[in-house]
């Protein structure tokens with residue numbers, strides 16, 4: 083059995099920030115530092131939330147009761163990628179296992195319907211690294227597993243209940259935008275609160 087304590091501690095620290103009414107700048111600096119600490123350790127994620135599937139999986143690990151932030155495990159099988167999508171809220175991505183590539187996508191030039199989108203900034207994430215998506219960096223991207231032969235897993239934190247936010251996916255060839263609500267692949271979240279082993283050892 084994995085020891086979920088690092089995730090519980092991370093969620094507590096993020097909840098404190100939410101209670102303090104943290105600004106986006108604080109989430110993207112202090113929150114990023116906390117996430118860097120969480121992904122430095124690869125022993126806490128239960129196997130049920132690390133399982134690849136026929137397409138990439140997004141497992142909700144925790145949603146703040148007031149939907150101020152959420153924590154999601156993204157699992158990429160070899161060759162898997164997202165559609166081009168936006169977020170509309172700030173996001174942090176921390177690489178837990180393997181590597182992934184995030185490619186910013188920009189509107190085509192000239193900016194009119196039917197013009198193919200263009201790639202922008204490319205971020206390759208290696209184990210332990212954290213990047214942000216926000217209005218200050220970029221909001222529209224495509225993400226893929228950078229490894230051809232094994233699964234990659236990243237831990238995402240967003241400034242809302244990301245699976246329930248109305249967002250958009252984009253057609254790379256025309257830039258056409260379509261309504262998108264991502265949802266989650268799991269029906270139950272990890273149990274953060276069985277502290278019996280810790281208490282038995284105290």
Ligand SMILES: [Fe+2]
Nearest residue numbers: 167169223225
């Ligand atoms: Fe994304």
